[in-house]
Amino acid sequence: MNNLQPIEIGRVNWIGLQALIRKECGRFLSVGMQTVLTPVISSLLFYAVFSLAFGGHGRSIGDVPYMTFLAPGLIMMAMIQNAFANTSSSLMVAKIQGNIVDILMPPLNAIELLTGLLIGGLMRGLLIGGLGSVALSYFAGFGLVHLWAVLFYAVTGCFALSLLGIIAGVWSEKFDHLATFTNFIIMPLTFLSGTFYAVSQLPGFWYNIALVNPFFFMIDGFRYGLIGQHEAPIFHGIIIMLIVNIGLFGVTWNMIRKGYKIKS
Secondary structure, three states: OOOOOOOOOOOOOHHHHHHHHHHHHHHHHOOHHHHHHHHHHHHHHHHHHHHHHOOHHHOEEOOEEHHHHHHHHHHHHHHHHHHHHHHHHHHHHHHHHOOOHHHHOOOOOHHHHHHHHHHHHHHHHHHHHHHHHHHHHHHHOOOOOOHHHHHHHHHHHHHHHHHHHHHHHHHOOOHHHHHHHHHHHHHHHHHOOOOOOOHHHOOHHHHHHHOOOHHHHHHHHHHHHHHOOOOOOHHHHHHHHHHHHHHHHHHHHHHHHHOOOOOO
């Protein structure tokens, strides 16, 4: 006689959700040298280039040494780019290899599926951010001025790019399509965000563009948390980040709920 009892799933499929989170985190941790250490090393190389080749140590932004000003932007840039890469590559590889059914068949609703993917991207971004902060603080000499700002902008920035990664992964049918997102959306917004400079130095038109760039508010708020300097009102940045995340979440949830390009 079989004594196995069926597992009852409540309002939330915690077992399935935990399994998906373990899968998403284990996917990038299994190749941690490539997915975690390489972005940290790349940030250090960027820092070295600006310091040695461009004479960064002889300049300042306001009262802050330029290299100290630069470090938070490099950390946030690495975090959000890898949060995007984690969710987008997870879906893209699953679609190319034909095993996306392993994600779609379990009894996970759209919110649970979205949450599992998001946490994977968030964990990768935060891990890289933590290691990058430790590594760059040794050279840049910054501390921790506002912990709440560091946590808020790190989490909302990684969430926003994880959501954008899901959108890109669902929409893309091949890696060329995914590269379109990276080359024409992620990279331009990153380099026009004040990562390497103060946006107040930009001429009028480009300054106005920067003020509607969510990436600018991510980096500006994160920089405020680490070194206490900011260019935009902090409350303004909080509102922008909440609106961006809510909007992206709504779009992403609707795509997954309808099975857009993943169930047909």
